Amino acid sequence: MVNAIFIGWGPAVRGREQKSLQVFGEAVAYWTRLQQQGEIDSFETYALEPHGGELGGFLIARGDPEKLARLRNNEEFIRLNTRAQLIVEDFGVVGAFTGAELESLFNEFGAAAGELG
Secondary structure (H helix, E strand, C coil), X not given: CCCEEEEEECCECCCCHHHHHHHXXXXXXXXXXXXXXXXXXXXXXXXXXXXXXXXXXXXXXXXXXXXXXXXXXXXXXXXXXXXXXXXECCCEEEEEXXXXXXXXXXXXXXXXXXXXX
16 A cells, blocks of 8 residues: 655746745655654655756655545645645645555566566
């Protein structure tokens, strides 16, 4: 099961740079609160050096798969992501596997590959 969420974004929409900083601050406050409430285990944010690609930064949140599944259908989560889509390019949210869940996924992949040759 997915036990992490990857949220990636590109550059701010031209002319919306100040708003992008505002929404980024809202997002950090949101994820900090979720961590303090025990809804997620942890989160980290990253900004990338200019590299010619679309990805400018990302956030990775880790937690219990069931809590993360509920979170992705939460009204506040959806609202914050909608706001982000309006002020940055190439915004995306993707479930991710890490730790024991990643090991389980690779074991399943290995079993399926063995069956299918």
